[in-house]
Amino acid sequence: MxxxxxxxxxxxxxxxxxxxxxxxxxxxxxxxxxxxxxxxxxxxxxxxxxxxxxxxxxxxxxxxxxxxxxxxxxxxxxxxxxxxxxxxxxxxxxxxxxxxxxxxxxxxxxxxxxxxxxxxxxxxxxxxxxxxxxxxxxxxxxxxEASARMAGHGLALLDELLPGGGHRILTHCNTGSLVSGGEGTAFAVALAAHRAGRLRRLWVDETRPLLQGARLTAYEAARSGMAYTLLTDNAAGSLFAAGEVDAVLIGADRITADGSVANKIGSYPLAVLARYHHVPFVVVAPVTTIDLETPDGASIEVEQRPGYEVTEAVAPQAPVTGAGGGIPVAPLGTQAYNPAFDVTPPELVTAVVTEEGAVSPVTAGALAELCARSRRVTI
CATH class of the missing domain: 1.20.120.420 (translation initiation factor eif-2b, domain 1)
Known part of the structure; x- marks a missing residue:
């Protein structure tokens, strides 16, 4: 305990x-x-x-x-x-x-x-x-406790999908101990691979506009002694094209009854790239993130963040000069589109990994059974 x-x-x-x-x-x-x-x-x-x-x-x-x-x-x-x-x-x-x-x-x-x-x-x-x-x-x-179990299930799935080890994993946003009571969700799986000697490279998306990948995931990867490389979000396509990505691992903020996944903006493009390049796209999240009351992706309320997060660059160590607390990078008065999340449809998700095991293919029936099994275990 x-x-x-x-x-x-x-x-x-x-x-x-x-x-x-x-x-x-x-x-x-x-x-x-x-x-x-x-x-x-x-x-x-x-x-x-x-x-x-x-x-x-x-x-x-x-x-x-x-x-x-x-x-x-x-x-x-x-x-x-x-x-x-x-x-x-x-x-x-x-x-x-x-x-x-x-x-x-x-x-x-x-x-x-x-x-x-x-x-x-x-x-x-x-x-x-x-x-x-x-x-x-x-x-x-x-x-x-769920974090530890997700790491185990996720590593087992990776070894099944990618026999031979040497995993090159691309991740987005931040999913480590900064987001969890334990070692995280998707990051915890990569960390388990690292400890088992089976992580060749962790590719870290910068994750614009607030740079959670650059500021937080790289920070955690460095602390853990992992082999990692930071890239801008729009460089991911070139990595796939070069054959440098074996799997994509992301977390989730909400998984609907049909298996649609809301996660940090930029996740959906990675799923599209992964499907085109035949690379597994794996979502790691606790059962509590599965929301059977929300039927599908279209029913998710997507948070809209302030425009200044896009029109200004924010860095903790930089002097503050903009209205939102950052350095202006766009002309004054520029309007910005800034959804915090996007939604990936279930057909683009290879598997959802939870503390109760992995679901693949991702279907409404499989998620409902997983949640029912989790309730039985909890009770």
Whole structure:
């Protein structure tokens, strides 16, 4: 069992500082985050004293990544309850902070239901707050354990698809310990391959416009001693054409009932390239990311981010000169199209890897059975 209150539980092997933790100093409980907007220049922690601060941290991407958002949402409800604020109001604000990532609402709901159940039993607000915190800690622990199982299932699938080892893996955005209670999702699979001596190269998409690949995945890969190379997103096609990619591994922010995958913008073009070049395209995500209530990709609400993220270049170590906190790279008044995510249809996905195993081909029936099996195991 992993203790979510220890650094090993939150996994600091890749980052040196836990991505999220709960603390109880004399002045009252807080949620402490590693501010991902400041990486890789510096490791700075952000202390959230109430749910509203945590909501802003989620919106600003100080904390990000589907599984970690679920954990943050659960801790946010617990924080509101422990501080004497309305847990219901906090839950509404937290769940709406980023609409595409289903894990956020899952985590919020877990903690809120525990709070409601305890409050309904005896009306004791202190015990209800403790129940919400216990639910958040369980979710944190479960995610760490799920991460380890996903890594094992993912490596087994890679070895099956690519016998002989020497895997050259292309990944997009950031899916390591910065997004998880454990070592991550897609990155955890690549890390398992590295530890097994079967990773030849990790190709890291820069991931525009906010450079989560360059700032965060490269940071984690370097910390883990992996062989990696950074590339701009639009260089991926040349890699495929040169035969330098054996598999694509990405995470997911929501997987719908039919198997459509919402992930960081730029994922869908990789799926198209992978299909054309006959390269496996594998999605790694916990079962909590599968949303059977959303029927298909067209039903996903895709978050639209501010235009200045495109019209300005943001680097943690650079001086601030633009309205959005970055360096202007486009003429003043330029309009920008900036969806945070795109949606890959199931027919382009080779497999979905979860802690309960891999699904391939990706169909509605297979995903429903996987979720049913997961519920049976949990119960």
């Amino acid at each position: 992993v203790d979510p209150n220890t650094r090993s539980g939150e996994d600091d092997r890749a980052t040196g500082t836990p991505a999220i933790r709960w603390e109880e100093p004399p002045e009252g409980p807080v949620v402490v985050l590693l501010d991902q907007t400041r990486l890789p220049a510096e490791e700075v922690e952000l202390v959230c004293t109430d749910a509203s601060v945590l909501v802003e941290a989620i919106r600003s991407l100080a904390v990000r990544g589907a599984p970690l958002l679920g954990i943050a949402g659960a801790y946010g409800v617990a924080l509101a309850a422990a501080r004497g604020f309305d847990a219901e109001d906090a839950a509404t604000a937290l769940a709406g902070a980023r609409p595409t990532a289903v894990n956020l609402s899952v985590g919020v709901t877990r903690a809120l239901e525990a709070h409601r159940a305890s409050l309904g039993r005896d009306g004791d607000t202190r015990r209800a707050a403790q129940a919400a915190l216990a639910a958040a800690r369980r979710l944190h622990q479960e995610d760490a």
